[in-house]
Amino acid sequence: MPTLQERPTTPAPETLVRIQPRLLNPAAMMPDALEGIQKMLVAVQKGGLSPSILALTHMRASQINGCSSCIEGTINHELRSGDLDDRLLAVAAWHDSSRFAADERAALALTECMTRLDDRADAVPDEIWQAAAEHFDERGLAALVLHVALVNLFNRVNVTTRQPAGEW
Numbered sequence: 001m002p003t004l005q006e007r008p009t010t011p012a013p014e015t016l017v018r019i020q021p022r023l024l025n026p027a028a029m030m031p032d033a034l035e036g037i038q039k040m041l042v043a044v045q046k047g048g049l050s051p052s053i054l055a056l057t058h059m060r061a062s063q064i065n066g067c068s069s070c071i072e073g074t075i076n077h078e079l080r081s082g083d084l085d086d087r088l089l090a091v092a093a094w095h096d097s098s099r100f101a102a103d104e105r106a107a108l109a110l111t112e113c114m115t116r117l118d119d120r121a122d123a124v125p126d127e128i129w130q131a132a133a134e135h136f137d138e139r140g141l142a143a144l145v146l147h148v149a150l151v152n153l154f155n156r157v158n159v160t161t162r163q164p165a166g167e168w
Contacts, residue, residue: 019068019164026157040150047143049107049136052085056104057111057144058151059088064115065155072165103135107144114148 027034044054055074062070078084087099094100094108110132113124136144157163 019162021162021164023161025163026161037150037153040146044143044147044150047146048140049143049147052087053104053107053144054147055085055088056091056094056100057107057148060091060094060108060111061115061148061151062155063092064112065152065159067155067158069158069163069165070151070154076165106131106135110144111148111151114145115152 023029027037055078059071059074062074075084075088078088087097090097090099091108094105100108106128109128110124113119113128117123132141132144
């Protein structure tokens with residue numbers, strides 16, 4: 001059976017449906033906004049979270065929000081780096097999988113709560129927060145909260161404006 005990297009990644013170009021954006025990427029159109037977002041990204045990268053936590057939580061929030069641009073972008077980035085964690089492709093089922101470590105599970109649970117704020121009266125229950133606090137120090141929690149908030153920002157902008165993956 002061919003590996004993921006050996007499989008064709010897309011159907012024939014003439015069969016693809018081209019998604020047209022409603023608007024150019026808003027952050028790219030507003031340099032001050034883009035600069036602020038980039039500074040937050042740099043700060044999150046310095047927060048001490050592992051690359052796997054960042055990728056898994058990015059993917060999970062993007063799945064929940066239906067952001068094809070972020071889902072495809074994450075997979076493509078990982079493929080280009082030669083370090084695709086195949087758990088990215090299974091993260092939607094993390095609750096029922098034994099392939100995720102305790103710290104990843106805590107980060108994913110917090111990600112889901114932060115992404116689905118309206119699903120419960122207490123958007124982020126204390127037990128979810130406490131589970132995350134058992135695995136991450138305050139700096140790590142701050143980085144995780146900001147990371148998930150940024151992913152949700154990207155998802156909302158991309159979904160609203162129908163940003164195609166890899167277009168910007």
